[in-house]
Amino acid sequence: MTPETKHLEVTLQTQVESVNLAEEMCLRVAEAAGFGEDDCYRIGMSVREGVINAFHYGNQEKPEKKIHLAVDLTPDKMIIHVLDEGKGFSLADVPDPLAEENLLSTSGRGIFLMRAFMDEFEVVTGQNGGAEVIMSKKLPTPGSSEPNGQGGQGGSAKTPQQEA
Amino acid sequence: MALHATHRDAGRVTVVDLSGRITLGEGSALLRKTIRALLDEDRSQLLLNLGDVDYIDSSGIGELVSAFTAAKSRNGDMKLLNLTKKVRDLLQITKLFTVFEVFTDETTALRSFS
Numbered sequence: 001m002t003p004e005t006k007h008l009e010v011t012l013q014t015q016v017e018s019v020n021l022a023e024e025m026c027l028r029v030a031e032a033a034g035f036g037e038d039d040c041y042r043i044g045m046s047v048r049e050g051v052i053n054a055f056h057y058g059n060q061e062k063p064e065k066k067i068h069l070a071v072d073l074t075p076d077k078m079i080i081h082v083l084d085e086g087k088g089f090s091l092a093d094v095p096d097p098l099a100e101e102n103l104l105s106t107s108g109r110g111i112f113l114m115r116a117f118m119d120e121f122e123v124v125t126g127q128n129g130g131a132e133v134i135m136s137k138k139l140p141t142p143g144s145s146e147p148n149g150q151g152g153q154g155g156s157a158k159t160p161q162q163e164a
Numbered sequence: 165m166a167l168h169a170t171h172r173d174a175g176r177v178t179v180v181d182l183s184g185r186i187t188l189g190e191g192s193a194l195l196r197k198t199i200r201a202l203l204d205e206d207r208s209q210l211l212l213n214l215g216d217v218d219y220i221d222s223s224g225i226g227e228l229v230s231a232f233t234a235a236k237s238r239n240g241d242m243k244l245l246n247l248t249k250k251v252r253d254l255l256q257i258t259k260l261f262t263v264f265e266v267f268t269d270e271t272t273a274l275r276s277f278s
Contacts, residue, residue, distance in 0.1 A: 016189040017189075019187075019188055019189070020187075020189075041250065045221060048187070048188075048221050049221065049222055052188055097258065098258070098259050103259055103260065103262075103263055104229055104233055104263065105226075105229070106226035106229050106230045106233075107222070107226050109222040109225055109226070109258055112258070113222055113254075113257075113258075116257055
């Protein structure tokens with residue numbers, strides 16, 4: 001971590017309320033960092049989905065487990081880490097929610113939304129063996145013609161297929 | 165903002181007016197409870213007015229899909245009315261825009277059930 005990086009981390013309970021708490025916390029950081037309304041929405045949604053994933057799939061809603069949320073604000077991007085205390089998973093095992101046979105599934109869209117709404121997204125195995133979601137969004141360029149962050153990479157929701 | 169749901173009859177169709185956020189927790193649970201209660205009363209022709217719903221997460225999307233399949237399984241239907249831009253965008257990127265029938269005008273929406 002460079003001296004210019006601001007770091008914030010919090011340990012959350014495995015409960016539904018943590019989803020809103022994490023979203024609100026990251027939205028405040030994103031607004032302070034200069035992201036516009038559209039990008040704040042995408043960041044907030046991605047944080048929600050990351051924490052829902054940790055709450056439901058990672059920690060399996062077990063209250064004795066924790067969710068670790070960290071935010072790094074570097075000079076050029078906001079990086080969000082969501083670490084659970086579950087068994088971890090591989091992205092390759094996550095079904096494609098856009099596949100015809102999965103369109104009417106009532107779950108399984110969280111990873112897709114995080115990929116679509118953030119500039120970078122990956123899942124690694126955390127130090128405790130759980131899954132760590134790491135995602136980032138580039139900060140809006142000062143003096144940009146799109147000061148609300150609607151230009152550049154954050155301009156529109158991308159599907160993973162479009163990113164490939 | 166917490167989800168708020170009311171419903172009214174329009175002929176054989178029940179219009180469910182929703183406002184607020186459909187998200188994990190109370191929002192999704194209220195939508196599930198509302199739809200379940202209507203289906204239990206044999207009201208299976210449902211038009212969900214989402215004009216005042218400004219936010220839906222993956223849990224809310226799951227509830228919409230669940231409501232749709234539950235209505236279909238009772239030989240009914242569930243259609244959507246008045247999507248906000250964020251909700252419309254969300255349904256487009258998740259390809260659910262191709263699954264749900266979506267309307268911008270209530271009269272047209274109601275007529276489509278007949």
